[in-house]
Amino acid sequence: MNRCQESELLDRDGVPDAQAARAYQDLTRIHRYLGDTRLIVGALRRDPLPVRRVLDVGCGHGGVLADVRKQLGVEVVGVDVKSPGVRHGSIPIIQADATRDPLPMADVAFSMYLGHHLSDDGLVALIRNVGRSCRRFILLDLVRHRLPLALFRLFVAPLASPIVAIDGRISIRRSYTGSELECLVGKALAGSASRSRHSIAPLWIRQVADISYAQD
Numbered sequence: 504m505n506r507c508q509e510s511e512l513l514d515r516d517g518v519p520d521a522q523a524a525r526a527y528q529d530l531t532r533i534h535r536y537l538g539d540t541r542l543i544v545g546a547l548r549r550d551p552l553p554v555r556r557v558l559d560v561g562c563g564h565g566g567v568l569a570d571v572r573k574q575l576g577v578e579v580v581g582v583d584v585k586s587p588g589v590r591h592g593s594i595p596i597i598q599a600d601a602t603r604d605p606l607p608m609a610d611v612a613f614s615m616y617l618g619h620h621l622s623d624d625g626l627v628a629l630i631r632n633v634g635r636s637c638r639r640f641i642l643l644d645l646v647r648h649r650l651p652l653a654l655f656r657l658f659v660a661p662l663a664s665p666i667v668a669i670d671g672r673i674s675i676r677r678s679y680t681g682s683e684l685e686c687l688v689g690k691a692l693a694g695s696a697s698r699s700r701h702s703i704a705p706l707w708i709r710q711v712a713d714i715s716y717a718q719d
């Protein structure tokens with residue numbers, strides 16, 4: 504399967520606020536059911552250094568950040584290229600392009616389902632840019648593979664909002680394979696002492712690049 508270049512409905516202009524809000528709520532629930540949120544919370548808990556402030560890059564309406572704050576009691580901040588029409592409670596969200604704009608300082612950053620929105624060069628730029636404001640970046644994304652695509656069609660799409668049902672299929676076909684992501688992370692960190700661990704979950708339901716930036 505080649506990487507598809509189609510844009511997602513949520514990325515387009517003119518999506519009514521209520522439909523966008525429903526789609527982001529669905530995404531937050533999907534992250535809970537698939538264990539993505541648990542993975543991030545667990546990784547933050549096990550971090551050997553103090554984690555006081557957490558940044559979600561490409562946070563949408565901040566639903567996952569609200570879950571992280573509730574479970575860990577840490578300070579949270581989100582960044583998204585789009586201004587959130589609706590936001591989760593009091594989650595602070597800054598509008599910025601995470602590939603090039605200055606990002607808020609935090610101990611650890613994470614991103615969910617953001618990487619596949621970017622070109623190869625955009626992803627490399629994102630990884631380098633996050634390293635200017637955080638010491639660790641947990642990049643979680645989908646995997647381009649036939650099995651998660653089939654599972655999504657069968658078990659998730661029928662229960663999701665129309666936007667998520669359509670965007671989910673595009674997202675998986677637009678994602679990086681494990682080796683493509685590993686290669687781009689390697690390119691972003693080349694020449695530095697920064698390190699990354701890459702893992703793929705069973706059934707290819709997600710991949711994670713856990714990046715620790717070298718501290719100057």
Ligand SMILES: C[S@@+](CC[C@H](N)C(=O)[O-])C[C@H]1O[C@@H](n2cnc3c(N)ncnc32)[C@H](O)[C@@H]1O
Nearest residue numbers: 530561562563583584585600601602615616620
């Ligand atoms: C599929 S949504 C995922 C939202 C949220 N992370 C989640 O998983 O529930 C991808 C988000 O990334 C944002 N995004 C795309 N490109 C971005 C960029 N260059 N900088 C910051 N955010 C970006 C989009 O606006 C969108 O809200």
